[in-house]
Amino acid sequence: MDEGLLDIAEVAKRSGLAPSALRFYEQKGLISATGRNGLRRTYDPATVDRLALVTSARDAGFTLTEIAELFAAKPTDSALRARLQAKAADLEERIAQLALMRDSLLHASVCLHDPLVDCPDFQRFVRSARPQPPA
Amino acid sequence: MDEGLLDIAEVAKRSGLAPSALRFYEQKGLISATGRNGLRRTYDPATVDRLALVTSARDAGFTLTEIAELFAAKPTDSALRARLQAKAADLEERIAQLALMRDSLLHASVCLHDPLVDCPDFQRFVRSARPQPPA
DNA sequence: CTGCAACTTCAAGTGCGCTTCAAGTCAAGG
DNA sequence: CCTTGACTTGAAGCGCACTTGAAGTTGCAG
Numbered sequence: 001m002d003e004g005l006l007d008i009a010e011v012a013k014r015s016g017l018a019p020s021a022l023r024f025y026e027q028k029g030l031i032s033a034t035g036r037n038g039l040r041r042t043y044d045p046a047t048v049d050r051l052a053l054v055t056s057a058r059d060a061g062f063t064l065t066e067i068a069e070l071f072a073a074k075p076t077d078s079a080l081r082a083r084l085q086a087k088a089a090d091l092e093e094r095i096a097q098l099a100l101m102r103d104s105l106l107h108a109s110v111c112l113h114d115p116l117v118d119c120p121d122f123q124r125f126v127r128s129a130r131p132q133p134p135a
Numbered sequence: 136m137d138e139g140l141l142d143i144a145e146v147a148k149r150s151g152l153a154p155s156a157l158r159f160y161e162q163k164g165l166i167s168a169t170g171r172n173g174l175r176r177t178y179d180p181a182t183v184d185r186l187a188l189v190t191s192a193r194d195a196g197f198t199l200t201e202i203a204e205l206f207a208a209k210p211t212d213s214a215l216r217a218r219l220q221a222k223a224a225d226l227e228e229r230i231a232q233l234a235l236m237r238d239s240l241l242h243a244s245v246c247l248h249d250p251l252v253d254c255p256d257f258q259r260f261v262r263s264a265r266p267q268p269p270a
Numbered sequence: 271c272t273g274c275a276a277c278t279t280c281a282a283g284t285g286c287g288c289t290t291c292a293a294g295t296c297a298a299g300g
Numbered sequence: 301c302c303t304t305g306a307c308t309t310g311a312a313g314c315g316c317a318c319t320t321g322a323a324g325t326t327g328c329a330g
Contacts, residue, residue, distance in 0.1 A: 020290080023309090039307065041307085053260075063287090084241075084243050095233050095234055098233070099230055112210050115206075116205065159317075174326065175277055
């Protein structure tokens, strides 16, 4: 019964996730096995794509529950659309922060200030990284 | 005794962190009170800057322990420099992923595909977001 | 001087994302 | 047919980053 279906070990290997994580995701409603071979789950290869989406979203700061909601959502859900746009805006901010952080790290890696914290470049970074300057 | 020093509530307000988080950070060696007024911690205003750095680093994916190590590190620590550069490279990758994610979300927020997952744009995203295509 | 709101400590609890364990099932190779 | 090892479930455990609760102390407004 090798009709292009994958077992859990194969999906784990291709997705880079542990089998335990895949079962956990199933519990959470993020993925589902297409069927069973005896007790054993069998997966559609597309599951691997879906998992790539899951891990990306998770890394982007979504909780697993949010991701499940996303998957479950109808395109007619306008509240959802609003949430997506809000999330995108969050990401935008986050990206800017991370870029700053990256630059800071690169600088720190060649900086000679003893307490790194005293480096004026670091200070500058900290100041620009703060969205709301203190009142 | 208001010599420009802040109490924990003030630092909490300015940093956007809970007092309990500040005490926790102190335990972790991330910050320290300059002194005490009776039992009560008094903080140098610079602590707020330091906290901004902590939260940025934390948001960038450092654990609190790593951040403490960073603060403790001598600039002569070449292993640390290497780690910083590695972290910066990680961030670079992460930033690219997040940018992709942001674009996906924006698209999803106006997309009409019923199971969002079936949207070709989403699919395209998933494909580009995957660092190692399956063997 | 008194009262109380805000602080203090220490320990235990929480939420998330999994992992690990114990006990059992079973598909497939020899 | 029998073994074996990869799977199965459900429950408990873990690491991180805090939060909460209980019990006690104290600076400071009135």
